[in-house]
Amino acid sequence: MGARIKAVHYLNQFFGQIGGEDKADTGPTRRDGAVGPGALFQRILGSEVEIVGTVICGDNYFNERMEQATEAVLSLIEGYGPELVLAGPAFNAGRYGIACGSICEAVERRLGIPAVAGMFPENPAVELYKKSVYLVGTQATTLGMKDAAQKMARLVLKLARGEPVGSPEEEGYIPRGIRKNYFAGETGAARAVEMLLRKIKGEPFITEYPMPIFDRVAPLPPVDRLGEATIALITSGGIVPMGNPDRIESSSASKFGRYDIGGVDRLTPESHETAHGGYDPTYANADPHRVLPLDVVRDLEREGVIGKLYPYYYATVGNGTSVASARTFAHEIAKDLIRDGVQAVIISST
Amino acid sequence: MVLELGRIPVEGIEWGRKTSIEGKVLHIDRDELVERARGNDHRITSIEAELARPGESVRIIPVKDVVEPRVKVEGRGGMFPGLISGVETVGEGRTHVLEGCAVLTVGRVVGFQEGMIDMSGPGARYSYFSKLLNIALVIDVQEGISKHEHEEALRLAGLRAAAYLGEAGRYVEPATVDRFEVNPSFRSGVGRPDLPRVAYVYMLLSQGLLHDTYLYGRDVKTMLPTLIVPTEAMDGAIVSGNCVSACDKNTTYHHQNNPIIRELFKRDGIDLHFVGAIVANANVTLKDKVRSSDYAVKLVELLGADGVIISKEGFGNPDADAMMYCAKLEEKGIATAMITDEFAGADGGSQSLADTTPRADALVSVGNANEIITLPPMDRVIGDVGIIEKMAGGRPGSLSVRGGITAELQVIIGATNELGFELLSSREG
Numbered sequence: 001m002g003a004r005i006k007a008v009h010y011l012n013q014f015f016g017q018i019g020g021e022d023k024a025d026t027g028p029t030r031r032d033g034a035v036g037p038g039a040l041f042q043r044i045l046g047s048e049v050e051i052v053g054t055v056i057c058g059d060n061y062f063n064e065r066m067e068q069a070t071e072a073v074l075s076l077i078e079g080y081g082p083e084l085v086l087a088g089p090a091f092n093a094g095r096y097g098i099a100c101g102s103i104c105e106a107v108e109r110r111l112g113i114p115a116v117a118g119m120f121p122e123n124p125a126v127e128l129y130k131k132s133v134y135l136v137g138t139q140a141t142t143l144g145m146k147d148a149a150q151k152m153a154r155l156v157l158k159l160a161r162g163e164p165v166g167s168p169e170e171e172g173y174i175p176r177g178i179r180k181n182y183f184a185g186e187t188g189a190a191r192a193v194e195m196l197l198r199k200i201k202g203e204p205f206i207t208e209y210p211m212p213i214f215d216r217v218a219p220l221p222p223v224d225r226l227g228e229a230t231i232a233l234i235t236s237g238g239i240v241p242m243g244n245p246d247r248i249e250s251s252s253a254s255k256f257g258r259y260d261i262g263g264v265d266r267l268t269p270e271s272h273e274t275a276h277g278g279y280d281p282t283y284a285n286a287d288p289h290r291v292l293p294l295d296v297v298r299d300l301e302r303e304g305v306i307g308k309l310y311p312y313y314y315a316t317v318g319n320g321t322s323v324a325s326a327r328t329f330a331h332e333i334a335k336d337l338i339r340d341g342v343q344a345v346i347i348s349s350t
Numbered sequence: 351m352v353l354e355l356g357r358i359p360v361e362g363i364e365w366g367r368k369t370s371i372e373g374k375v376l377h378i379d380r381d382e383l384v385e386r387a388r389g390n391d392h393r394i395t396s397i398e399a400e401l402a403r404p405g406e407s408v409r410i411i412p413v414k415d416v417v418e419p420r421v422k423v424e425g426r427g428g429m430f431p432g433l434i435s436g437v438e439t440v441g442e443g444r445t446h447v448l449e450g451c452a453v454l455t456v457g458r459v460v461g462f463q464e465g466m467i468d469m470s471g472p473g474a475r476y477s478y479f480s481k482l483l484n485i486a487l488v489i490d491v492q493e494g495i496s497k498h499e500h501e502e503a504l505r506l507a508g509l510r511a512a513a514y515l516g517e518a519g520r521y522v523e524p525a526t527v528d529r530f531e532v533n534p535s536f537r538s539g540v541g542r543p544d545l546p547r548v549a550y551v552y553m554l555l556s557q558g559l560l561h562d563t564y565l566y567g568r569d570v571k572t573m574l575p576t577l578i579v580p581t582e583a584m585d586g587a588i589v590s591g592n593c594v595s596a597c598d599k600n601t602t603y604h605h606q607n608n609p610i611i612r613e614l615f616k617r618d619g620i621d622l623h624f625v626g627a628i629v630a631n632a633n634v635t636l637k638d639k640v641r642s643s644d645y646a647v648k649l650v651e652l653l654g655a656d657g658v659i660i661s662k663e664g665f666g667n668p669d670a671d672a673m674m675y676c677a678k679l680e681e682k683g684i685a686t687a688m689i690t691d692e693f694a695g696a697d698g699g700s701q702s703l704a705d706t707t708p709r710a711d712a713l714v715s716v717g718n719a720n721e722i723i724t725l726p727p728m729d730r731v732i733g734d735v736g737i738i739e740k741m742a743g744g745r746p747g748s749l750s751v752r753g754g755i756t757a758e759l760q761v762i763i764g765a766t767n768e769l770g771f772e773l774l775s776s777r778e779g
Binding site: 188191199251280282319 | 498559609612656657658666700703712714742744
């Protein structure tokens with residue numbers, strides 16, 4: 001018989017049979033072999049896998065010092081030299097869920113081995129960790145233990161063997177909000193006609209892209225004394241100094257640029273151009289103000305309509321750029337602007 | 351109203367002394383092809399014609415348009431009306447199709463948004479065009495002409511070449527003949543009353559700035575949505591003038607072979623009644639979007655449709671048009687299903703669309719165009735592979751020293767076609 005795959009199981013103080021809430025301050029500790037629900041997991045995993053050790057930590061201990069506790073648990077896990085890690089299931093226990101998520105994330109990132117946790121879909125840890133690790137959806141209470149163990153065992157084995165992982169419905173994990181391409185059996189056109197006919201007839205159908213909830217930002221009240229305000233310019237229309245010094249991509253930009261316009265009165269076709277690949281650049285290159293209205297804003301500054309123009313502008317390319325990237329850029333740009341006392345921003349898009 | 355499409359299978363292409371079809375092989379007089387493609391266009395300085403066959407180690411880049419050679423053998427009008435033939439309404443009579451081959455327009459980049467085709471390897475799986483026998487025209491134009499003239503010169507050269515090759519099929523007996531019959535929807539007693547009435551809202555990108563589509567030679571930017579007989583598209587009434595991202599641009603080939611029209615005809619009279627197609631533009635301003643969507647919805651209502659398929663072109667800005675068409679139709683109680691691709695980021699973790707409506711509850715996803723693909727080097731390149739680093743979906747470093755490519759799926763022409771041409775889809779995973 002070949003070598004068995006070595007697994008480590010993570011449990012909290014309760015499932016690890018140390019004690020209840022009164023033992024929630026227990027620090028990380030280890031037990032060789034399977035403990036508590038580990039016996040059920042071992043039975044399901046069968047002879048291919050051996051749970052060589054169980055690492056246990058109190059929920060309060062973990063959540064009060066997450067970084068330190070994650071490190072300590074990780075080093076106990078690493079000590080067993082495992083090839084896969086299981087955590088929980090934590091059901092609807094929030095602190096336990098966070099510990100399971102944090103540990104699985106650290107195991108995958110740092111040890112490079114598969115880790116799977118289980119928890120109730122409304123466990124607060126789900127939002128924090130569903131993107132980075134596979135979380136098997138469980139019932140809210142221990143009534144769902146057997147079902148959870150079966151799904152977690154099947155999924156972690158697939159990962160350990162390097163087999164392709166199916167959809168959330170097939171595998172039982174909580175949708176991660178991660179889109180993956182695959183080849184369907186029918187063309188998009190055939191699928192659309194079929195879906196429409198089902199919809200018209202009132203038969204069940206599954207949309208292939210459920211509408212996301214948009215992050216709507218409520219507009220602030222108008223700027224009180226514009227004549228005293230510092231205004232900044234930002235554009236997603238790709239206006240960059242000639243030659244695109246930061247090499248901002250024409251689509252799916254991975255970065256933004258911050259460019260000095262202190263003392264600059266006008267942009268010219270020689271000084272600036274667009275890096276944007278989503279529209280015909282002819283008119284933007286002929287007069288970059290069509291996208292970045294520096295000329296008009298300088299006039300407003302002279303006329304005293306605005307206090308002053310911030311001496312840098314920010315530019316990126318909005319074409320095909322993911323919302324997640326755009327949000328990261330905005331966070332970084334906002335830090336500069338807040339630090340430098342900018343009160344309002346004009347954002348020009350294309 | 352009946353159009354017969356006679357399909358002539360082409361299973362081989364060769365250079366020859368005379369352009370003709372012998373058996374299933376298309377022989378092409380290379381010099382005459384080049385001469386006919388050029389026409390009298392003095393903006394064109396050179397045309398190199400190259401052949402690329404499925405399975406060959408060939409990469410074609412940057413590709414602007416793909417056109418299927420067809421010829422009108424009976425009935426009014428000519429191929430690509432309003433651009434290279436008269437303006438008579440087409441879509442009736444008989445048209446012969448050289449099935450299995452296509453003309454590609456290639457050459458110096460016009461916009462950033464042009465695409466590539468690999469004839470073998472992993473990239474070939476993403477594009478139907480990799481399965482075709484391709485006649486690539488590498489076209490160069492005079493220095494100093496505007497981008498708009500550059501685009502037009504290439505567009506028309508591609509159409510002329512396809513029409514020229516199509517002529518070779520004029521007197522060839524087709525292997526199969528498909529018959530498409532359109533019955534006037536407004537006439538009483540037409541169609542089975544028990545079948546759901548389905549219409550098609552066919553969004554055409556019309557943002558200007560090299561994002562244009564032509565209907566009978568007219569730029570659709572200034573039109574109001576209008577009814578077409580679906581067979582008109584098969585005769586080349588709709589032509590792409592787009593340099594929008596390669597993955598989800600509707601090339602002229604896609605318009606000629608619109609899979610939604612094909613699917614609706616296939617099921618017409620069986621489990622649905624295809625009541626008509628509305629070409630609707632997708633412009634840039636809010637005012638235009640409101641006007642066009644209002645007008646198109648009115649036409650759908652006039653057709654008495656129970657449901658509508660909405661197809662898209664492009665992404666970002668057109669998401670707003672598509673959602674507006676969808677929401678307004680649903681508000682009228684007309685069911686919709688919409689085809690869209692996704693821009694969910696390279697990791698697939700971002701939201702996929704620039705605009706949404708809760709009413710869009712029946713979406714078909716044709717794939718995440720941001721997904722990263724890695725393609726091996728090819729023995730032969732038609733065009734200029736260096737352009738990959740500037741193309742939408744490519745980035746500095748996309749081209750390896752050995753000629754391999756790492757880029758977003760976006761660079762492959764037609765990979766996430768929003769008429770639903772391909773099998774690709776995307777799901778949670």
